[in-house]
Amino acid sequence: MVTRDDILAALRGVRDPELGGDVVELGMVKDVDVAPDGRVHIGLALTIAECPLRGQITDDVQRRVRALPGVTDVEISTSAMTADERANLMSIARRRAREHARPTQVSPTTRVAAIASGKGGVGKSSISANLAVALARQGRRVGLLDADIWGFSLPRILGTTERLHADDDTRLIIPADVHGLKLISTGLIAESEDTALMWRGLMLSKALEQFLTQVDWGELDYLVIDMPPGTGDVQMALSRMLPQAEMVVVTTPQVAAQKVAMRVADMARRSHMPVVGVIENMSWFECGHGERYALFGEGGGETLATELAVPLIGKIPIDPAVVDAGDRGRPVVLGDGPAAEALAAAAARLTELLPPAAEETCTGRIARLLEDLDRTAAG
Ligand code: ADP
Numbered sequence: 599m600v601t602r603d604d605i606l607a608a609l610r611g612v613r614d615p616e617l618g619g620d621v622v623e624l625g626m627v628k629d630v631d632v633a634p635d636g637r638v639h640i641g642l643a644l645t646i647a648e649c650p651l652r653g654q655i656t657d658d659v660q661r662r663v664r665a666l667p668g669v670t671d672v673e674i675s676t677s678a679m680t681a682d683e684r685a686n687l688m689s690i691a692r693r694r695a696r697e698h699a700r701p702t703q704v705s706p707t708t709r710v711a712a713i714a715s716g717k718g719g720v721g722k723s724s725i726s727a728n729l730a731v732a733l734a735r736q737g738r739r740v741g742l743l744d745a746d747i748w749g750f751s752l753p754r755i756l757g758t759t760e761r762l763h764a765d766d767d768t769r770l771i772i773p774a775d776v777h778g779l780k781l782i783s784t785g786l787i788a789e790s791e792d793t794a795l796m797w798r799g800l801m802l803s804k805a806l807e808q809f810l811t812q813v814d815w816g817e818l819d820y821l822v823i824d825m826p827p828g829t830g831d832v833q834m835a836l837s838r839m840l841p842q843a844e845m846v847v848v849t850t851p852q853v854a855a856q857k858v859a860m861r862v863a864d865m866a867r868r869s870h871m872p873v874v875g876v877i878e879n880m881s882w883f884e885c886g887h888g889e890r891y892a893l894f895g896e897g898g899g900e901t902l903a904t905e906l907a908v909p910l911i912g913k914i915p916i917d918p919a920v921v922d923a924g925d926r927g928r929p930v931v932l933g934d935g936p937a938a939e940a941l942a943a944a945a946a947r948l949t950e951l952l953p954p955a956a957e958e959t960c961t962g963r964i965a966r967l968l969e970d971l972d973r974t975a976a977g
Pocket residue numbers: 715717718719720721722723724725751879880914915916917918919920921922924937
């Protein structure tokens with residue numbers, strides 16, 4: 599049965615997008631009640647009742663807690679903090695900012711989408727690259743991390759041979775700038791068999807750690823991560839270093855999804871990474887006459903989404919343009935056609951599910967409130 603501690607651990611993955619801290623350390627979690635039948639009630643105290651981030655924070659809490667095994671329902675009630683609680687929260691936030699103990703170079707407010715699949719060859723890398731490019735085209739600040747350390751394919755898909763180098767002063771690695779996004783991949787480092795061998799000796803999770811701590815990512819709205827296949831330690835390392843990371847699962851329409859679903863659910867559970875949704879790739883092929891053929895079967899995306907109780911973010915048709923674009927290094931979303939449209943729509947849906955940190959902020963209002971309080975106290 600799920601315990602209060604399990605729930606608090608999961609809630610540590612929910613960050614206040616402005617203050618950077620997680621909702622537990624910021625004192626925003628007031629009550630956690632677990633009923634014997636797995637229903638959970640969570641009481642959240644928001645900085646102010648009309649906080650514009652309310653929807654985002656409660657959605658995140660829902661997803662995190664619902665992902666825990668044994669949880670059947672999640673009810674959230676919100677209230678506003680008292681003046682004392684707000685003052686306490688601001689002092690925690692100030693201390694955080696002062697200590698600046700950022701474990702990685704990725705901002706705590708960056709939304710992290712780890713694109714994963716239960717097996718190889720389903721188009722995970724093509725989808726990662728196209729989602730990232732589509733987000734950048736929407737005007738978002740986007741990073742793309744190729745965590746498929748040995749099986750890297752993003753440099754080819756994005757058409758870059760740029761070599762990574764470090765900044766002389768900061769010693770941080772500067773990502774390649776390609777199609778309006780920042781790219782990091784071992785494919786931009788490994789030049790010869792020797793260097794490739796060197797990387798092979800490195801633990802995968804260590805390589806990921808390097809890419810999160812020693813790359814100058816700057817301020818990003820989104821970091822898209824092309825995850826390596828499998829359920830290994832990379833997922834664990836990612837959720838440890840970037841607690842805000844969430845998973846997007848790519849699958850094909852084949853209803854051999856059952857096994858894949860279990861593998862993915864297991865991966866999410868073990869790494870405490872909630873699943874945001876499912877993308878079905880290679881859903882159908884449309885011939886010149888507008889007729890659709892389900893070459894790889896039907897229903898796999900829906901089945902997997904239902905089993906994981908998450909939305910189906912999109913269905914991407916089979917489009918020869920994807921292969922061609924991948925070979926030419928110009929992602930298909932930059933052009934048009936059935937796959938381009940479906941991928942752009944999937945990226946738009948993803949921004950609804952994972953909205954970027956709000957521009958309108960509560961912090962300014964809290965600061966003003968605190969000033970008012972100080973003034974009242976002084977007067
Ligand atoms: P993964 O990362 O899962 O191994 P890739 O992204 O490398 O998969 O894709 C495998 C192959 O399938 C590539 O040749 C790619 O161009 C092709 N592919 C991926 N998605 C589509 C699609 N929607 N239509 C046609 N070909 C696709």
